[in-house]
Amino acid sequence: MNEIFANPVLAKALPEAIVETLQMVGISAFFTVLIGLPLGVFLHVTAPGGLRPMPVTNRVMSDVIVNITRSIPFAILMVALIPLARLLTGTSLGPVAASVSLSIGTIPFFARLVETCLRDVHIGKIDAAQVMGSTTMQVINKVMLRESLPALVAATTTTVVTLVGYSAMAGLVGGGGLGKLAYNYGFQRFDVTVMIVTIVLIIVLVQIIQLVGEWIARSLDHR
């Protein structure tokens, strides 16, 4: 224990690293849901046989954007997006800049999860809503999203956990955070204490996210 508190790196750099990681995960989770949720809804609704089928647009969105971005390994995508991050945030360093590529990397992933959640809403419920005289937006808001809310929360949890992993990678190319700490001190300086502490912290972080997500999903589920 003493070793941990006595470690100068941990005492000095750890608090900052934790804040940076939380910043990266928080900002990119926010934008991932903000953009990924409507994108997922759009993909589902415009699919053949959907509420508002738009076959060509759907094909293009689905294949070009979602599948291509998802097939590029995140490590490469991240480096490739550095110019875009600089354009949007004015810098290529720090958690805010890293959030740009993190968001872009996870939006398609989250959109696919949303699509799957919506597909699981029983078609009979949508028929019922339509027969009642719902508009398309009313079907989306009052039936699709509301009925799949527990699943959407679970999907968000999975995405945030994935973001924690990605954020460690982003740390290596200038994002900072726990990933950078572990790499710089734990790996390159053979500081085992730093390595272990960061690993434990990341595990604890993931565990908290998972528990909170599951708790919210359960409290929303009335099935």
Add this chain to the structure above:
Amino acid sequence: MITVTDLRKVYRQGKKEVVALDGVTLSVPKGSIHGIIGHSGAGKSTLVRCLTLLDRPTSGSVSIDGTELSSVRDSEIRTARRRIGMVFQHANLMDSRTAAGNVAHPLELVKTPKDQTQAKVAGLLKLVGLEGFENAYPSQLSGGQRQRVGIARALASDPDVLLCDEPTSALDPATTNEILDLIQDLTTRLQLTVLIITHEMNVVKRVCDSVSLLFKGRIIEHGALQDVAGNLESKLARALLPLPPSEPLQGTLEDGPVLEILFAGDSAKEPVITGVARHFDIDLNVLAGSVETLGGQQFGHLRVQLAGNADSGAVLDYLHDRGISAKFAASEAAIESETQLQHQATGEKK
């Protein structure tokens, strides 16, 4: 009053055209219940989808109290739909809403004021016998209770027509009867026009005033329940008053002719069988029979075998004179092959 005129629906499957509805015409007066019965693949689901405008019919019309539904513009389709309340096989309730929330759903869509919604929801839940279940979620309700919520929800928009798609097919027999009685009660109380689509003859027997038989996208028989049940030639009568298969009895009557006899209404009360035995001084055996009350009238369907020496022509005349329909029974083999033909016909369609 709902009127359907020459409704056709043709689906395209690649280059092939599939005719799902081939000129369906029917009309149901206010305050009465009409049953549409048919095997799977007969076009029942397509008919439901066309009536609710989930699918546009290829041609033909659907109108409610003289208002044409099938030709309304897309923007008016939602208003038109609110004139039809729909009850589904599996209720299709929203799991995230309580019973009250589900009933309030159609009212929310047209931004009904809160206090008005609350009063209406409470009234509807009471009407279907679910007082005190306002805050229960569908998962906490039984199948029958869920269907009651579904019925209350269907009535929330004050529809003229209640369309029930296999409303009891997922329920046990006792619950089925409860739900059917509720539908019947609501029909008279609210002066609804009710269409029940089903494959269960029991549903037709219990609540329907009139019935149509849908076969391969066409209505091949229809009429008031008493009329179709009283006609020995009708397929519906055979289904309404089914006879178990029977072998001619061994013994003295072995070679005697077999007759099928159908009593309807008052003639069902007369002692016809003993009448025949006395009048012609012959023996006869009842091979199979079924007696039921349909729409308040008694019906009897019998298969009897006469003694070998009997003048069966004279017996038929005697029965016809008394207003009883009777005919030579088709042999078991013929009945068998007829049903097999039907199976093949439905098999091909799938």
